[in-house]
Amino acid sequence: MKLSRKNGLRASAIGALVVSGALVLSACGSDDNTEPTKGGGEKTSAAASNIKCDGAKGQLLAAGSSAQKGAMDLWVKNFQAACEGVEVNYQAIGSGGGITKFNQGQVAFAGSDSALKDEEVAESKKICKGGTGINLPMVGGPIAIGYKLEGVDNLVLDASTLAKIFDNKITKWNDPAIAKLNPGAKLPDSTIQAFHRSDESGTTQNLGKYLSTAAPADWKHDPKSKSWPAQGGQAANGSSGVATAVKDAEGSIGYFELSYATANKISTVSLNTGASAPVAATSENASKAIAAAKVKGTGNDVALSLDYATKAEGAYPLILVTYEIACDKGNKAETLPTLKAFLNYTVSDEGQKVLADAGYAPLPAEIAAKVRAIVPTLS
Secondary structure, eight states, X not given: OOOOOOOSOOOOOOSSSOOOSOOOOOOSSOTTOOSOOOOOSSOOSGGGGGOOOTTOOEEEEEEEOSTTHHHHHHHHHHHHHHSTTEEEEEEOOXXXXXXXXXXXXXXXXXXXSSOOOHHHHHHHTTTSTTSOEEEEEEEEEEEEEEEEOTTOOSOXXXXXXXXXXXXXXOOBTTOHHHHHHSTTOOOOSOBOEEEEESSOOHHHHHHHHHHHHHOTTTOOSOTTOSSOOSSSSEEESHHHHHHHHHHHSTTXXXXXXXXXXXXXXXXXXEEEOSSSSOBOOXXXXXXXXXXXXXXXXXXXXXXXXXXXXXXXXXXXXXXXXXXXXXXXXXXXXXXXXXXXXXXXXXXXHHHHHTTGGGTOOOOOHHHHHHHHHHGGGOO
């Protein structure tokens, strides 16, 4: 069966958690771009005129997920245009790097494609005096499995086969397990070049969670690891590095946010989830999986639990949610007003609305309401 791959942006409203627009994480910013994000001198949208500065001043430092860099570019530009004398410096160095900087007290907040681990929460208490680091979701989307294989346009894989490929246990493209999932495909007798992230990444962690949940017998590595846990394969820095490597190398395969595949015109794998038909990596299909997310955090923590093993029709289970991580209490007095004003804007109706044009999705209404109630209480 020939699968249709529509990587364009579409609106979708599904279930209790409505995830509209494209759940595609923008490739506007490179993973390797660690330069400060600069705002313009003019207001860039109607939303900018509605931003409440609330005492914001000086410089606000942040770092982390490159997946949300495009959203940050928009938010920072609008916020700085509205709030004179304010500079927000967000460095897209990857989730692991952002959390490290946050827990060392170097940044006011971090962006991460996965919620804080228990040990990271414990470490955050040293910086958040009298409080702790909390997860505030801002945007979600699909992780695509990209590949380059001449003559194969609609590759289908399942979690078990993917686990074996990335664990260096399936090394040839014409392996019987791949051939069984792709009847009629002309699979070459060539070596698979599997690429993974060299840096700590929430994208890596979400892939691990998917593989360990959907194929536990074949992926026995730590699903919480942000560092690549398996042997073999080739490493590249950031999603942009992995995407470039896959684009350039025949017989390659790798993982990155869907927008990197779209921007680089890379073919993406459809997943055999056990549903009646393989599921393509599209924003709409990711929406169906994210619709089942549940809040697992307690108190002011809004960490989400995703169902990586869903077999629901048309649901693409390899997904991530990007969080902003901040102290609930114990924030630095000199940056607290700016931190609260900025996050109040990003989670506001105005801040969420500007995401659509950049290929992002506004938060589900129920989750947005939770985050909007928490941000003003940061102290």
